[in-house]
Structures are given as C-alpha cells and as structure tokens.
Amino acid sequence: MPVERTEQRGVDELRKYYEVYETIGSGGFAKVKLGRHILTGEKVAIKIMNKKDLGEDLPRVKVEIEAMKNLSHQHVCRLYQVIETSTHIFMVLEYCPGGELFDYIVAKDRLSEEETRVFFRQIASAMAYVHSQGYAHRDLKPENLLIDENRNLKLIDFGLCAKPKGGLSYELMTCCGSPAYAAPELIQGKAYIGSEADVWSMGVLLFALLCGYLPFDDENCMALYRKIARGRYDNPRWLSPGSVLLLNQMLQVDPKRRLSVRQLLDHPWVMKDYNSPVEWYSRQPVYTHIQKPKYVIDECLNIETELTLTWRYDQTTATYLLLLSKKQKGKPVRLRPEP
Numbered sequence: 001m002p003v004e005r006t007e008q009r010g011v012d013e014l015r016k017y018y019e020v021y022e023t024i025g026s027g028g029f030a031k032v033k034l035g036r037h038i039l040t041g042e043k044v045a046i047k048i049m050n051k052k053d054l055g056e057d058l059p060r061v062k063v064e065i066e067a068m069k070n071l072s073h074q075h076v077c078r079l080y081q082v083i084e085t086s087t088h089i090f091m092v093l094e095y096c097p098g099g100e101l102f103d104y105i106v107a108k109d110r111l112s113e114e115e116t117r118v119f120f121r122q123i124a125s126a127m128a129y130v131h132s133q134g135y136a137h138r139d140l141k142p143e144n145l146l147i148d149e150n151r152n153l154k155l156i157d158f159g160l161c162a163k164p165k166g167g168l169s170y171e172l173m174t175c176c177g178s179p180a181y182a183a184p185e186l187i188q189g190k191a192y193i194g195s196e197a198d199v200w201s202m203g204v205l206l207f208a209l210l211c212g213y214l215p216f217d218d219e220n221c222m223a224l225y226r227k228i229a230r231g232r233y234d235n236p237r238w239l240s241p242g243s244v245l246l247l248n249q250m251l252q253v254d255p256k257r258r259l260s261v262r263q264l265l266d267h268p269w270v271m272k273d274y275n276s277p278v279e280w281y282s283r284q285p286v287y288t289h290i291q292k293p294k295y296v297i298d299e300c301l302n303i304e305t306e307l308t309l310t311w312r313y314d315q316t317t318a319t320y321l322l323l324l325s326k327k328q329k330g331k332p333v334r335l336r337p338e339p
C-alpha cells in the first residue's frame with residue numbers, strides 16, 4: 001500500500017469524529033489545526049504529529065499524553081481524546097482562541113500590575129495543582145500559556161514534565177526547558193527539585209509580564225548561563241516596591257531561599273485587591289467512576305444509571321467531557337441528530 005494511502009487512513013480515523021479546519025499553530029514536531037467535534041458541535045484544537053517526524057521525540061509525546069490524562073483543572077488545557085494510527089498521533093485539546101500569552105505581552109509591550117496579577121494568580125493556581133498531582137512542568141514560559149475564549153489562561157505542553165517516583169521532593173537531573181526561564185541549579189547540571197525550578201520560571205515569567213522583556217538575556221548561550229547563575233538583574237523604574245520584593249523572593253539563586261508555590265498563594269502582592277488566597281483546587285475533578293450521570297449531562301446521553309466510564313480518552317471520553325464543558329458554559333446540552 002503506497003505511503004500516502006496509510007497516511008490518508010490516519011486522517012480518516014480523525015475525520016470520523018471531527019471536522020478539521022485551518023492550521024492555527026505549528027511547533028517543533030507538531031501542527032495544530034482548528035477542529036469541531038461533530039457530535040457536540042464544540043470547537044477543539046487538534047495537535048497532529050506524524051510519527052516519522054517525531055523520531056526520538058516520540059517518548060516526550062507519550063510523557064505529555066500520560067500527564068495530561070491525569071490533569072484536570074480550570075487553568076490546565078484539557079485533553080479530550082487521543083487517536084493513534086500507524087502513522088499519526090492526534091491529541092484533541094481544549095480550544096484556546098486567545099492564542100499565546102507571549103503574543104499578548106508583545107502586542108501590549110508590557111502589562112499593568114493589576115492585569116499581571118489576574119494572570120499570575122491563574123498561573124499560580126495551575127502550578128499549585130500540577131505540583132499537588134506530583135508533576136513538575138519544567139518548561140514554563142509565556143509560549144506555553146494560552147488564552148481561552150473567556151481570557152483565562154490554560155497551561156499546555158507537558159512534554160518535558162517530570163513525575164519523580166518518590167514524589168516532588170526527589171531530585172531531578174535532566175537539564176531541559178528554555179534557557180532564559182531555566183533555574184540556575186538546573187542549567188548548572190546540579191540535582192534539583194522540580195517544583196523549586198518551576199518557581200524560578202514563574203519569577204522570570206512574572207518579570208516578563210511586568211516589564212515586557214527578560215531579566216536574564218544574551219544571544220550568547222554561555223553568557224546567558226553566567227547571568228542566570230549570578231542571578232543579578234535590574235528592576236525598571238516603573239515596578240512597584242511590592243513587585244520588586246516578590247520578584248526578589250522568587251529569583252533567588254539558592255533554591256532553598258526561594259518562595260514555594262504554597263507561599264505564593266497568599267503572598268501580599270498576590271492578595272492585593274483580592275484579599276483572598278489563590279484558589280488552586282480543581283473545579284473539574286477527574287472522576288474515575290461516574291455515578292448516576294443524569295444530573296450531570298441530563299438525558300442527552302442515554303446511558304445506564306450506573307456508568308463506570310473508564311477514561312480511555314476515546315470518543316466516549318471526548319463526547320462526555322465536551323458535553324460537560326458545554327454545560328459548564330451554560331450552553332444547551334444537545335447531541336447533533338445522527339446525519
């Protein structure tokens with residue numbers, strides 16, 4: 001069978017469940033296309049990877065899929081379905097039409113402290129949840145934070161995340177992520193704690209939001225590493241004393257002197273104008289067994305009262321999650337009549 005035939009078969013499997021539209025993003029080894037789930041009519045983002053092009057990156061995709069299957073949170077991009085064929089892997093993900101936070105910052109040059117606080121609280125919520133599930137993200141940067149249709153942030157790209165066997169207090173060794181956001185201990189090849197390295201990246205991200213440029217930057221990689229290891233950076237004059245203090249507490253070269261994510265949740269700067277700590281619990285707990293789903297998705301899906309939905313991330317999972325999402329958005333929960 002000629003190659004293009006098997007490739008076509010791969011996409012045919014996808015087209016059984018989704019209409020596929022234009023490309024809305026393309027990263028290293030993946031292309032992201034706008035899609036629509038036929039049964040519910042909901043828009044989705046379909047991350048398309050050709051196994052041939054993945055090469056040694058295939059394990060990273062598997063890491064991301066396994067992590068995203070276990071993560072369900074209002075500020076983590078939701079995985080609805082995984083379709084794997086002999087030639088392709090398709091990840092059907094939550095639709096985020098606001099694009100990357102990176103582009104948002106570039107378009108506005110820099111954000112006000114108030115607007116930064118709204119976004120930063122969402123990032124802290126996502127990271128506290130991800131850490132509570134035993135994961136370190138390890139590649140936090142504005143390119144990996146997308147804006148959804150309600151201007152809420154959604155964390156993506158768990159391809160470099162780690163879930164140490166002994167828990168997050170176990171040390172990691174792999175040096176990964178984008179240098180400009182990487183913690184000193186990570187780029188120096190020392191053993192490091194994933195959650196502590198994530199807090200450093202959050203500090204770099206906070207600086208980027210408030211300033212519109214990076215605290216440590218150099219086109220020469222080694223010069224950049226030296227600047228990060230030294231940990232010295234200039235605070236522009238428009239930063240408030242509260243912002244300067246918080247940045248200083250997050251961008252501590254010694255990870256043991258760095259704030260923890262938990263300390264961030266009720267930090268005075270984070271609480272300003274809100275007077276309440278960041279809510280990090282998931283509003284979308286991952287059910288392993290759905291009891292009596294009728295009150296959840298009405299009569300729409302006629303399934304027995306006792307439904308044990310094993311999360312296969314197949315069509316059933318996608319339909320259930322997309323119906324749930326519709327309901328949460330207050331949209332009418334209807335399945336399209338069979339064509």
Ligand SMILES: O=C(Nc1ccc2c(c1)CNCC2)c1ccc(F)cc1
Nearest residue numbers: 024032045093094095096097099156
């Ligand atoms: O929804 C996504 N991107 C998206 C969707 C719509 C639009 C954009 C990005 C950017 N241009 C405007 C329209 C998306 C979602 C998940 C993901 F991993 C990668 C991308």
